Amino acid sequence: MxxxxxxxxxxxxxxxxxxxxxxxxxxxxxxxxxxxxxxxxxxxxxxxxxxxxxxxxxxxxxxxxxxxxxxxxxxxxxxxxPPTLTTLGLLSAMKTYLKLYTSTYGIEVEFNVSGDEVDLPEKERITLFRVCQEALNNIAMHADTTQASITFAWKTEGLFISIHDFGKGFEVETAMKQSTGLASMIERMDLIGGSCSISSKVKDGTAIEFSLPL
CATH class of the missing domain: 1.10.287 (Helix Hairpins)
Structure with missing residues (x-):
């Protein structure tokens, strides 16, 4: 067989x-x-x-x-x-995307970076862009807010990405059963050896954390 x-x-x-x-x-x-x-x-x-x-x-x-x-x-x-994802890297692609995101949805996103960017394989770059994109799209569609933040922390042990919004939040357990988008973020990170954690509280915003060993 x-x-x-x-x-x-x-x-x-x-x-x-x-x-x-x-x-x-x-x-x-x-x-x-x-x-x-x-x-x-x-x-x-x-x-x-x-x-x-x-x-x-x-x-x-x-x-x-x-x-x-x-x-x-x-x-x-x-x-x-994003064309810059292949040529200029993940941070450049995110900066380009966030400018268009803000002008389209009216949501101001504070973008913070610490550490030196590491040149990641294309598969990992695409995956990280996609999960950030999914998280930001969820904010635009469901959070009912005009503010969010995203932080890229490049450390010796790995890359850590945090996305926070100041919106209405949700019950994570219930949403995980209904949203394919949340499940896809977890699966995509798993495929490249990374992880994804989601925390949220009704009326108190949402935090999504991605980590990828380097």
Whole structure:
């Protein structure tokens, strides 16, 4: 009987295949759709300067709508696969993502870093970006807050990431049974030999801790 691959190996293969597809879509969004929208945006700005007063308000509304759409496409492309993650590293990718995140959701994120960044393998970089992304998306969707913080602590023994929000919180045990996002963070960290802990209290915010041995 042919031996079956381990569950973790299968999960790893699936995630890698998904990441390759996300990278391809992100590139098409950025270089295709994004560039086309920007060309339309600059064209509308030019037209806005030439139309009469009766059309000016309408053109201003359309230009603002186009600008908002471009911003959303940029965020989507970065969410799918930030280009700086491969070229400049994890911290640079997070800084780019947080700027777009704040401008899109209106949530101010305090970003703190201690220690010197270590050049991680691509698989680990992608995993850490994804779990941070999932945690931040949960804040935007469920926390009902305008403030959050994220800390990267590079130490000799490992990388430690803390994400805190000051929102309404939740019952962790109940949420773990209902949220695939929370479970996926734990599974992704497990696949790279790391760990994830989640603590929250109703009306008292949420804290998520990731750790990865170096």
């Amino acid at each position: 042919k031996p079956q691959p381990a569950k973790n190996t299968v999960s790893s293969y699936i995630i890698q295949a998904q990441e390759q597809e996300l990278k391809r879509i992100a590139l098409e969004l950025h270089e295709g759709v994004g560039q086309t929208l920007y060309s339309l945006y600059t064209g509308m700005q030019l037209i806005e300067t030439t139309v009469d007063q009766s059309m000016k308000g309408y053109m201003e509304d359309m230009t603002q709508l186009m600008e908002k759409t471009i911003q959303e496409v940029r965020l989507l492309a970065v969410e799918l696969h």
